[in-house]
Amino acid sequence: MDLSRLQIAKQAAFDSYGNQHSECLPGTRIDLLREIEEWAKSPHGKCIFWLNGMAGTGKSTISQTVASRLQDQQLLGASFFFRRGEEDRGTAKKLFPTLTEQMVNRIPQMLPRVQKAMDDDPNISEKVLREQFEKLLLNPLFDIEQREEIKRRVIVIDALDECDSEDDIGIILQLLPQVRKSTSVQLRFLLTSRPELPIRLGFEGITDAHQDLVLHEIEKPVIEHDISLYFEDQFLRLKQRRSFPPDWPGAPATKILVDRAVPLFIAAATICRFISDVKWNPQKRLEAILTDQSTYVSKMDSTYVPVLKQLLTGQNEIESRKLLEEFKEIVGVIIILATPLSINSLSHLIDRESDDVKCRLDQLHSVLGVPNNFDTPVRLLHLSFRDFLLDHHKDKTKFWIDEKYTNQRLTERCLQIMQSSLEKNICKLPSEGIQWNEISNDSIQHYIPPELKYACRYWAHHLVQCTDLPSMMHNVYRFLQVHFLHWVEAMSLLRLTSAVSGILDLLQTAISLPQVEEEWSTLTQTLEGHSDSVYSVAFSPDGRLLASSSGDETVRLWDPATGALTQTLEGHSSWVESVAISPDGRLLASGSCDKTVRLWDLATGALTQTLKGHSDWVNSVAFSSDGRLLASGSGDK
Incomplete structure (x- = not known):
């Protein structure tokens, strides 16, 4: 079975190493999980079960639990966990090839038609979503011979709202119900997302094909019960590692934490990570949460502000100002990056020492995945932290990140890194006619390290989101005049040639300002009054x-x-x-x-x-x- 020609997102499956979501705690989400299981097994269930809820309500944890249980029962067809900021998982480009590979492994009868689709068009993974869906998934299902017992499989697609294209989301929702035509395999989809407008509109067009459940509308006592169990479990684990009394932290303290977290499971998880950080005294951190009397306008505020305020505890005004600057410089870049980078690569990108970056990030384990290995990517633990920091309504708070300004700084650094590193024959190849497959990956990685690869791939992505685009164009022109061909060469070595035209289109759109290159002899008037272009x-x-x-x-x-x-x-x-x-x-x-x-x-x-x-x-x-x-x-x- 050779499916190597399919371009797949390797870390998108529920059980992949890079997709480490926890599962629901035993005794929680009982009714919800039962309802989903009944839908999955019922011969009369709708084609799509849409589980939606606002940020932090536990959608991905539920998806992980359902996928795991379905696999144990041999009912799982495939899974794809979208994640914004992850190159392969933030886009729908590899969705259907990835689902197809997993489906073929579970339903081998699909293989001949999938193999034929790849033979007929080796670039099928590059085609539009509709063509991918029909040739890789739908037609192979239709070709399976019907038997007396109809196979039933569920595909889990998590965080659809984190797909980077609203148009693609709409197309996906239009395509999925077509699987109902299959007579041999009853294929269903569990979709989770925030209730964003494009997704709501997409579901309005397929009302007969889906049922939904809104997480944040579940009765409050049920959510309180589940979050209370979560706190009890986490504190029990902490007491096993530390010498605390059996009744620590006490029912009143737990009740306050539950009230602060409901209805957001991410709030409970963040609070527990904050209190349990091995580098700090749990009792003092608990007291910091309990005694913080600030008035917050949202649950995310009440979760993240106390955590961030601890960065400044015990610092004078000058030290606090410096810490805030470093926070915005380091964390601001992490939340804006198009794809995660390691501490070593981050340090090169923002021109800081790796140890300094690690020192600042070590205080943020409750909101960021900070590895000990300096070459492993730093990741957001939850997208709501990014949303919180970028919320324009909070632009008067200490920790607010100016998204456009951060994009401008990233653009400047990307251009500087490329200008200082790119050159003709960057990999020191022995001849210009050498074949790509003769170049070792080790050689490419040596001469084009991750921070340079990132700069080559994403400089224009940040450029078009700058605060002051016109002022940046001088630097862009200067870079392209000297290094355009060097950049194209590097992109080719990185197997990113197909992205070059897209970047140039993006650039052309960004700079397509009206220009007059010669005077008109028929000029009758000049109207003056504007103070800008x-x-x-x-x-x-x-x-x-x-x-x-x-x-x-x-x-x-x-x-x-x-x-x-x-x-x-x-x-x-x-x-x-x-x-x-x-x-x-x-x-x-x-x-x-x-x-x-x-x-x-x-x-x-x-x-x-x-x-x-x-x-x-x-x-x-x-x-x-x-x-x-x-x-x-x-x-x-």
């Missing part, structure tokens, strides 16, 4: 009005006949990238880098509506010919 202009249908948008966050209206400024429309909080005027000349739409589209009354200049929904810059707006529809284009794809 002008990105878009539009005439009204009758030609009596001209609108212009600018990086100064305004839209200005001009009389083309006289050149006079008639109105300035203010309201956007970032560059205004595009303007459009409705066919009847009554409305103006503006799209901005503040991720909104705004509608204005041209007669009065009043703001009539603010349209929100995009998660990245809005680059373009356009009215339909009848004025009844407005379209907007954004960097959120």
Whole structure:
């Protein structure tokens, strides 16, 4: 059985080494696990069971438990645990090849058709999701001969919301119900995710194919019982390692911790990791949690703020300021990285000593997976920590991370690392005609270490998310003028040639600003007034009005006949990238880098509506010919 040509995400399966989620504690989640098991075994169950809940409600732990139990009962078909920030697991590109490989190992009758799909198209793993799904999963299922006993298998897909493309999520939800046509294998899917809008909309289109359960709507006494059992179990383990009285920490203290954690299991887990850290006194850490009387607006605040405040305990103002700077520099980079890096690679990327990085991270074992091996990646223990640090509503707190500023610093460091390292024939190959398979991986890793590999692969990813993109472009131009071919050579050695065109497309989109290279002899007027670059202009249908948008966050209206400024429309909080005027000349739409589209009354200049929904810059707006529809284009794809 040779499936080596399938491009799979090697750490995505529930039982892989890189996917180490704990399972539900015995005695917890009893009714929930029973309901899922009954659905999995029932001949009349819906095709998809959607388990959704807000961050930290224990979705991945449940997925891990269900997958393990299904495997023990020979009911598991395959599993895929998405994880944002993990290169292979943060995208849907390898979802269906990965599921196919696992399915073939459990249902060998699928192999001939899968083998044929790979023979017919060796690049099937590179094709669009629909083609992958049909040729690797659906058609092989259809080809299995029907027997009296229908096989029933469940595929577990965890954290679908951590897939990086909303479009891909929608396509996946459209494709999965097609397996109901199979007469030989009854295939079902357990999907878990946060209840994000694109996923909710996707399920609205397949209402007949799914059932759902909302974790954060489970009755509070049930959640309190389960979290209380978790604390009791963790404290029992701690007492076995340390010399505490049998009744430590006491029912009142446990009750306070349970109340603080409910309904978030990640809150309970973080508190326990914080208290149990072997480098600290558990009693003092427990007291720090119990005596923290700050008012918090969310459960995540009440979980993470006390943990982070301990970093500053006992420090004077100067020391606290320095610790905060180092925290933002080191942890800010870790949570922004496109894929995890080791302490050694991080130290090169941020230009700090490895021991200094390790020293700072050793205080954060309750929120980060910090290995003792300096060459093993540092990982977030839960995505909610990243969400907490980047929440723009917390931009006045000590620990808030400025995402755009951190991306700018990462871009600068990536460019510096590439400029100092890339050169012609970087691997010192004996001849230019050498075949790729003649180059040893050890040689590539020696000359292109992880931090340089990361810089080559992701510099543009960080560039387009910078605070001040125009100011960065000078450095980018200078780098490309000298090192473009060196960069392409390195990407080729890393087997990332296919990513080069995507990076160039991304770069072209980022810098496609209007440029005028020669003067027009028909110039009649120069309209001046904006204090930054002008990105878009539009005439009204009758030609009596001209609108212009600018990086100064305004839209200005001009009389083309006289050149006079008639109105300035203010309201956007970032560059205004595009303007459009409705066919009847009554409305103006503006799209901005503040991720909104705004509608204005041209007669009065009043703001009539603010349209929100995009998660990245809005680059373009356009009215339909009848004025009844407005379209907007954004960097959120």
